[in-house]
Amino acid sequence: MNYFNQSLTSIHKQLSDKSVSAEDLTKQTLENIKNVDGDINAFLTLDEDGALKQAKEIDDKGIDSDNLLSGLPIAVKDNIVTKGLxxxxxxxxxxNFTPIYDATVSEKIKKLGTITVGKTNMDEFAMGGSTENSAFKITHNPWDTTKVPGGSSGGSAAAVAAGEVLAALGAxxxxxxxQPASFTGVVGMKPTYGRVSRWxxxxxxxxxxxIGPITRNVADNATLLNAIAGHDDHDLTSSTKEVxxxxxxxxxxxxxxxxxxxxEFMAQGLDDDVKQTVLNTAETFKKLGATVDEVSLPHTKYGVAAYYIISSSEASSNLQxxxxxxxxxxxxxxxxxxxxxxxxxxxxxxxxxKRRIMLGTFSLSAGFYDAYFKKAAQVRTLMINDFNNVFKDFDLILAPTAPTPAYGIGEDVSDPMTMYMNDVLTLPVNLAGLPGMSVPAGFSKGLPVGVQLIGRPFDELTVYQxxxxxxxxxxxxxxxxxxxxNN
Structure with missing residues (x-):
């Protein structure tokens, strides 16, 4: 199965008219992964027996003609729990941890008939931006295997970019x-905080x-978000807003x-090709009838410091x-x-x-809480206000996803500060809880460059549009x- 020239619609048509069965599709997908993944290292675990059993059950039951995901093999990031896998x-x-229950998103996609063929590699506990911090293997960028695929969902992005699967879940x-979607030339959506259950x-x-979807195109991405979005009684931070x-x-x-x-997103430190890609994208939107203007998010410069204090503090609590x-x-x-x-x-x-646990524990400790964690939380509020002010007059924000295209494996991993600064353009969206999606928008020396579209809270519709x-x-x-x- 060559997923490069397929979409959810085309795969679904083949499954519905029985020109291919779910079992055949799953076998072809597993075979494809075996042929390609030796160079990419996108997967940590393959569930051949479980996937084929699931596929046979779907064939016996019959493909749901109204459900594009019915019978579709999919990959799942290895920090999303999967019962028995x-x-x-x-x-x-x-x-050697095997969960005894499914995450809500795992349960939802399973009920819709998707087949989880395996779990994808990532930076350990999602701490990193290159998938070099995995304890087990380093994932390679399919466009150039000497380059990183980004992180922490590098395995999921690389699996989709390499044509191993049509879609994957990341976080x-x-x-x-x-960021990995940008580095590997695929579509990656981070939904509004609370749109998808974290259970x-x-x-x-x-x-x-x-949690969010990674796919080859925008329509498939929207379809997969349809499947996983919604309130969950297990997660009190999940929104009750209608999906x-x-x-x-x-x-x-x-x-x-x-x-x-x-x-602030177009300032010094941005690669020239990346900057030009954003400007070219703006011209395309103008040509299509949108108006594009410069705006200001003045507290962006404090984002990296605030993010690493808040995220490390929460990590030190979660990992205890x-x-x-x-x-x-x-x-x-x-x-x-x-x-x-x-x-x-x-x-x-x-x-x-360990580095982040120590930073977080220090930030929360008596005598330093007010100076660090509380101050970072206040900066976060200022950043949220910046976005709110812009969204009074604008429907969307257009920005580069990452400051550079994919960089070499081993190039930055030993320099934590450089690695942290690579997140400067993406982390404001998380601090503000907004939806953001990276779409392929150009190339630099044969490597993909993505731009991100950022929307108002719970306005994924306009981002997808x-x-x-x-x-x-x-x-x-x-x-x-x-x-x-050699691209």
């Missing part, structure tokens, strides 16, 4: 869906995390839309549950309870996770990688 968050501390705490997502930053059909406005175009480009007693890795030859905690965590957590209009006018999303490089 190993879920590690790419960490040694959960190396975005500070850009972890959008069963292994927590990093509880006020920032959000619209995200595909309903796809073809309305952008005529009359007001789009703002934040001057990994104690070597209830589940996960348990150190041997320990002398007492404290020794068990220390050794289990020392052996189980990687350097980046603009993204689809741009996609229909251009052919960047139709380009496919020459595996390994």
């Amino acid at each position: 190993k879920t590690t968050a790419a960490s040694k501390i959960l190396e 975005d705490t500070g850009g972890s869906i959008r 069963g997502l292994i927590a990093f930053g509880s006020s920032l995390d959000q 619209p059909d995200f595909t309903s406005s796809l073809n309305k175009g952008v005529k009359g839309l007001r789009i703002g480009i934040p001057s 549950r990994f104690d070597g007693i209830r589940y996960g890795r348990r150190a041997k030859d320990v002398k007492n309870l404290e020794d068990l905690y220390v050794k289990s965590r020392s052996e189980g957590f990687g350097d980046e996770v 603009a993204g689809n209009a741009f996609e229909q006018e251009t052919d960047f999303g139709k380009q496919t990688p020459t595996m390994g490089g």
Whole structure:
């Protein structure tokens, strides 16, 4: 199965008219993964037996003609729990953890007949922007295997970009869906905070995390978000707002839309090709009937500092549950309870996770809480106000997704500050809880460049509407990688 020239609609037609069965499709997908993934390393776990069993059950029951996801093989990021299928968050501390329940999103897509073929690689506990912080393997960018695919959802993005699957689920705490989508030339949506249940997502930053879809095109992305969005009684932070059909406005175009480009996002440090890509995208939107003007988000410069204090503080609280007693890795030859905690965590957590736990614990400690965590929370409020002020006059914000195209494996991983600064353009969206989507918009030296469209809270409809209009006018999303490089 060549997913490069397929969409949910075309796959569904083949399944519905029985020119291919769900079982055949799943076998072809697994075969495709085996042929390609040796170079990409997108998957941590493949569930061949479970996927084929599921596919046979769907064939026996019959493809649901009204459901585009029925019988579709899909990949899931390895921090979203899947009943009976190993879920590690790419960490040694959960190396052999098999959940006894499904995350809400896992349950929802399963009920719609999708087939989870495997779990994708990521930065450990979603802490990183390159998928180099995984405890098990480094994922490679399908466009050039010497480059990173982005992170932390690098495995999911690479699997879709390499044509291994048509769609995947990722999770975005500070850009972890959008940045890898940009680096690998696919579409990645971070929904509004609360739009999708976090029940069963292994927590990093509880006020920032959000699950979202990664696909080859905007329409497929909207369809997958339809499947996973909605209130969940298990998650009190999930919104009770009515979920619209995200595909309903796809073809309305952008005529009359007001789009703002934040001057702070186009400042020094932005790669020239990336900057030109944003300007070219703005011209395309103007040609399609939108108005585009410069806007200001003045507190953006404080975003990186505020984000890393808040997210690390929440991480230090969330990760205290990994104690070597209830589940996960348990150190041997320990002398007492404290020794068990220390050794289990020392052996189980990687350097980046330890770094953030220490930063977060310090920020929350007595004597420093007011100076760091409280101050970061106040800055967050100022950033939210900045966005609210812009959205009084504008429908959407257009911005670069990442400051540069994909960089080399090993290039930045040893420099935490450089890695953190790579998130400067994506993390404001998480701090403000807004929807943001990266769409392919250009190339730089053979590597994809994405732009992000940012909407008002719970206005994914307009984001998809603009993204689809741009996609229909251009052919960047139709380009496919020459595996390994020389694009």
